[in-house]
Amino acid sequence: MAAPKPIRRAWKFCPRCGTAVARTGRNPFRCGACGFSHYFAPVAAVGSILTDSAGQVLLLVRAKDPGKGLYGLPGGFVDAGETIEQALRREVLEEIGLQVRSHHYLASFPNEYAWNGFVLPVTDVFFVVEVESFADMRAVDGEITGWKFCRPGRRELNRMAFLSNRLALELYLQQTRAK
Ligand SMILES: [Zn+2]
Structure with a gap:
């Protein structure tokens, strides 16, 4: 190809x-x-670093290309007329059925979204997100086939669909490393 x-x-x-x-x-x-x-x-997109009570990060298994079968973070493209924060809440709800309780800005990284033979430039904006509860978590819109909570290591980082997601995770892991 x-x-x-x-x-x-x-x-x-x-x-x-x-x-x-x-x-x-x-x-x-x-x-x-x-x-x-x-x-x-570039178009804007959001990504969430969502952790459970034990501090493990949620990785989603992508159902579709780009990056089918690889890991991604909950998120997606910002719609016209929407704030970045609204997009974050909407994407987490649409993708895994969870309500965002709080969020704080982590970092942004450029990304490229390859689709149908062309590459779209993207600016990914990452947040560390807390949700109300994981009780209702489910794959809502068919974008994922599963998920995993972990403290990502090299094995997971090498299987991220997008470099921007990996860079955000590495930054988060560095900031939260046990002193
Ligand atoms: Zn013309």
Whole structure:
């Protein structure tokens, strides 16, 4: 399978006037015929580091590509008109059926989301999250096939679907390491 290309390479015609692009891949996209322009800026996404009462981190097993069968953190893309915090609460609820009680900012990392042959630039924003209870936890929207609570080690970190998730976990583990 060919390596996925940056999403800007998919723009072969001006979406405003339909003129064919002489050379794809430029950022910003600029149409010489009508002047239309578009910046391929990253989209925002959230990720949660969710721990149980023993301080073990929740890793989800991804049901779908990208990263099918690998580990991910609860989260997803921010919708238009939504705050990052609203997206965090919504994604945790939609994905595993849990209510966020509190959250605090951890860090952000750039990410790339490869899909259908193209790569979308993403800015992942990570939070350390506490939930009301794990009692109702379930795979809600079919995005996961299972989960695991653990103190992630090399084995788990090597099986993260996204580098950004791994970097966030490593930062969290470093910050919470027993002194
Ligand atoms: Zn145009």
